Amino acid sequence: MVAEFGYGILAVSFLVAIYSVFAAVYGVTKQSAAWVQSARRSMLLMFPLISIAAAALIYLLVNDHYEVAFVYEVTSRSMPTYLKVTAWWGGQAGSLVFWSWLLAAFTSAVTIRKWDRDIEFLPWVIVVCSTTLIFFLGLVIFYENPFARFWNVIGNIEPHMFAPANATLFTAQDGRGLNPLLRHPGMVIHPPMLYLGFVSFVIPYAFAMAALITGRTDDRWIRLTRRWSLWAWLFLSLGLVLGGRWAYDVLGWGGYWGWDPVEIAAFMPWLTGTAFLHSVMIQEKRGLLKHWNMILVILTYDLVIFGTFLTRSGVLSSVHAFANSPIGPLFMAFVTLTFVASIALVIWRWPSLHSETEMKSMLSREALFLLNNLLFMSVLVVCFWGVIFPLMSELFTGQKVTVGPPFYERATGPLFAALMFLMGVAPLSAWGNSTIQTLGRAMWKSALAATIITVVLFFTYTQNIIALIGFFLIALVLLVTFQEFGRGALARQKTQNENFFVALSRLMGRNRRRYGGYIIHISMMLMAIGILGMEAFQIETQGTLAQGESMKIAEYKVVFDNVASWDNNAQEVNYTRATVKIYKGDQYIGELHPRKDMYFSGQPMSIPGQRSTMRDDLYVLLVDWQPISSTAATFKIFVNPLVNWLWIGSLLFFVGVIFAAWPDRDPAEEPSRATRRVSHTSAAD
Amino acid sequence: MQKTKFILGGLLILAAVAYLIVSSTQASKEYFMTVNEVKAEGAAAVGKSLRLSGAVVGDTIEYDASTLTLTFEVAHVTGDNDEIAAQGGLAAVLKQAAADTTRERVKVVYVGPKPDLLRNEAQAIMTGKIGADGVFQADELLLKCPTKYEQAVPEQAAAQ
The missing domain is CATH 2.40.128 (Lipocalin)
Structure with missing residues (x-):
């Protein structure tokens, strides 16, 4: 009963999602607000609907309904109730439902907001989110159905949703149980974190597409989704760190990261997402890199879908290990279609995404941000190459060749070092124009102190050259960042006549994004200490x-x-x-x-x-x-x-992102760049 | 003038990344091979970084706890997924391979703790190099237990 009910609800939500796409498109073409409102209301229906289906699934999981194939696969009688609940995302079918449920929640949260002057985005945001939902719900309904039950068909036990002819329902005595490795607390929350991160990136993508379709290609979509991107990034990062911690505590190989294709699959959207978070600032402040931001958000979205697929299907290790999954080609088709369609939209709107100014100096803040982007993309290319190299070489040479962790370490090491150096330089450079002289004047004290620290480490701790370079960069970034905190606070102390600490806290409170970002930089350096320690020593x-x-x-x-x-x-x-x-x-x-x-x-x-x-x-x-x-x-x-230091850095990272993302006022009230440039009211740089 | 500088800078980065990727690939690539392929290559395979896969033959497992030296033999298993599917799935293929004494086998030596999953009919994926004596020196040993591949359908015997 419950299984049919849950399946029925999923089917209904699938149809509602299809309806919302049609209603939204029809509403736009007929310029009918009523149809768009109807699409919006059906979108709002998605969350309760999928919640009910999820509740049905949890009911089956918790109450040992071993006639249901998914329940049989992921739970057993001996498992405590909370693990039976979390077994929801312990298998492929359930985790696809979980994905859909999160997306429905976020989409509802977005559609429920006051749209006011952004109302023209609404139908297209609905179209993008609904299309994604339709894809995932379709997979669940037609291919990976968690509600399918076992039937005894002339002596054979087969999973089907509905009773085949002459079949009787078959109930297993006990389930196979969740893999014990996955019963660790870290593993219970690691997938939801990762998925939260994955799914929240759909929202900025949806707004970007809406901006392209409507032609409102200014930075409005970026401002509207700034916090979504930050939360998405936070959850994705936490998901990665928790996965590492779990590996360290449970897998017993003494490490936390193995450059496994599945890890890389989750790491790739993090790379483009990180690049995106940085480069949107350039668009907001200077009106540059508009094409680039579009491409980054598209890449992030498709890498998220790709990552969901890789983490669940195991297609990459399939060369030698797992059975092929029927949903693989579907995922590839969906990723290809959305990618091509999105890029086509970017090309269509290419002229209206022109830059408002020009980049003048190679050392200006915007040029260094661009360099930061290029480096993140380079790391992405390295990772992508490592993942597809076995497939490519088999395709072209007929020989199966693979690359292991040494490849990634060797190829990404210099890129990460360059990124760290940038982290030390970029905060000191000015918008528009910087020179070696101005940068040198701002940096020399920190650079000198970092050199002294490195020399001390050479005599007291290590003679390993690579480690020393790493420690020098870490020290440089930390010192520069502290110097930035100090300089800002001192300046404010003078002008506002405040105590140093009051000045510091007010300064940070007024520029959350900037100082949140610096806290994140510090946390990254703490993490780098841990990573360097493990890699080198x-x-x-x-x-x-x-x-x-x-x-x-x-x-x-x-x-x-x-x-x-x-x-x-x-x-x-x-x-x-x-x-x-x-x-x-x-x-x-x-x-x-x-x-x-x-x-x-x-x-x-x-x-x-x-x-x-x-x-x-x-x-x-x-x-x-x-x-x-x-x-x-x-x-x-x-x-x-x-x-x-890696784990301590992760905690500080959490603090930094929360600080940067904490809502202080409605972003809609913020003056746009154009008006701000005239009024000069903002204290932010 | 500025534009040329930016383009030159971009090209420089591109070249650096290309160099990093190509050189790192060269330095760390491993060849996937089945037992038959290793045997067929013979001396040509000696010294190459290999990733060898095969079915563990249970009777051949020996472990010296004092030196932590583990030796066993792996039997040939095809690397072709379609072929595996045609022969009734990986578990069946592994079972067949371990029992079939006529198949090509490779002796493997690994120094380290004996993994729990090392047993008859397990799938072993090893990275390392093959010596001139035909013995595979494994640096890394990954095992997949056949039970993991059992059909996700309960046994009829479990029925009431």
Whole structure:
């Protein structure tokens, strides 16, 4: 009953979405506000409708309806209720419903706002969002139906939505259960974060397309969607970081990022999104790069769709691993169609997207922003190349060739270094015109201090050249950014006669985007410290220890104490937990408990014993043990220097984006660039 | 004048990125190969970075815990998805490959902890190089367990 009901509701929402597209287009062509309002109302209906379908799915998941194929695949009786709920996005069919639900929520939120003078955008925003929804709902209804049930067709068990002839409903005793690796809290919230980021980027794209179609190609669409882009970027970034943290805590290979195609698929829209966030500022302030912004938002949208597809279908590893999914070609067709259509719109409106001024100086703020964009795009090209290279080489040479993490590290390293250098220079450059002299005057103190720090590090910490270059750049960016905070606050302190800290907080409050951006830059540098530490200084060792024996790594000594195994029948898992004593030099500093969980289903899970400090992480994995005597065990041990800075940086990053995106006033009330240039009222640069 | 400068700058970046991509590709490319392909290449495959895949033959697994040295043999499995589908899916193909003693096999040596998933009929994907002696020295060992590929349909036996 519930399954048919849920499916029925999905079918209804599919039809409503199709209707809203037609109503919107008809309304525009007939210039009928009533039809556009009808499209708007049907759009508002989407969220409650898909919510009901989602509720039906959750009901089935929570109540062990194992006649439903999706429920059978992702849950089992032993799973706690909250995991049964989150199993919603634990499989492909459910996660497509989840995607649609989020998009419906965001689209409703957008359509419900006061449109006033932007009303001409409305029908086209509806068309773009609805078309995307139609695509995802179509996939769910026709190909990946989470409500399909098992039927016993003459001895064969087959999943179908409706009863085939002569079939009886088949209910499995218990489900297969969510992969234990996915039962980690990080994994419970990582996909929703990523999806929130993915889906929110649809909104800026929809407004961009609306701007192109209506011909209102000024920066209005950018102002309207500025916060959407920021939130999208925040969630996407959090999704990436949480995924990394999950890998570090659960996967037991001592790292957080492996340049896996699926990771890259989520990273690529982040790159274009980051470039977009930067370059829209140039359009707002200087009226430049309009074509470029359109192309970036289109790329981001299509990379989001592409990423959703890659993260779910596994098509890339399919060369050697997974079965092909029937929805692959459909995704590719949709990405190609939307991309070609959007680019065609850009070409059609090309003349009206002309720049309002010219870029005069190579060192002006806008030129450096352009360079920043080019570098982000270069990283994107490197990633894209790495992903498609195996397919290309097979196509052209017949030989299957692939590139691994060393390719990405080697090719992106210099690009990231250049980006960091820009982060140190660009905040000091002026709009319109800068010269080597003006930049040098603004920078020399920070550059000198960074050099001194690097020299000190050379004598006290490391002689690794690449690491030293990295530390120099990090120090430079941090110092320049702090200097910017200080300079602004001091200036305000003088003119407003305020205490330094009052001046600083007011300054930041008045220029949220600018100082939020600087906080984000600082957080990126903290993260860079962690990444550099792992890339340059990670060490590992492994060995088998008898009870009481020890192993040395860096200045740590790890002594094997004991190991014990027990079953947890309720969770259907066997735990094996070792105790090792940790010494730093000769000083006892504590115990660690690396664990190996073996689920009865056969899925193992290695939980490292971690001792985390700002200087380094000691990361001990229990690899093997002798089950009867428990007198010896094999360990793999990593020392991961500075990795904690990565997580601290992520937290600060969160603060920075919230600070920049926090609503202070309705963006519609902000004066546009043209009026502001006349009135000179804004304190923002 | 300014325009030329910008164009030159752009070209310079383009060239740098192209260089980075080409040189990094050259430096780190790995050849996907099946057991048969490695055997067919013979001496030509020695020293190349390879990504070898095959089915683990359970009887050949040996592990020396004191030196952490793991040796086993992998049997040929086709790399063609359509062929795999035609032969009844990956699980069936792996099962067949591990049981078939007439198939080409490659001996693999890996130093490190013994992975839990290493068992008969698992699919092994290894990166490393093959020596002149025909033994594959794996730096990295990735295993996929056949159970993961079971049809997402419950066994009839589970019925009441």
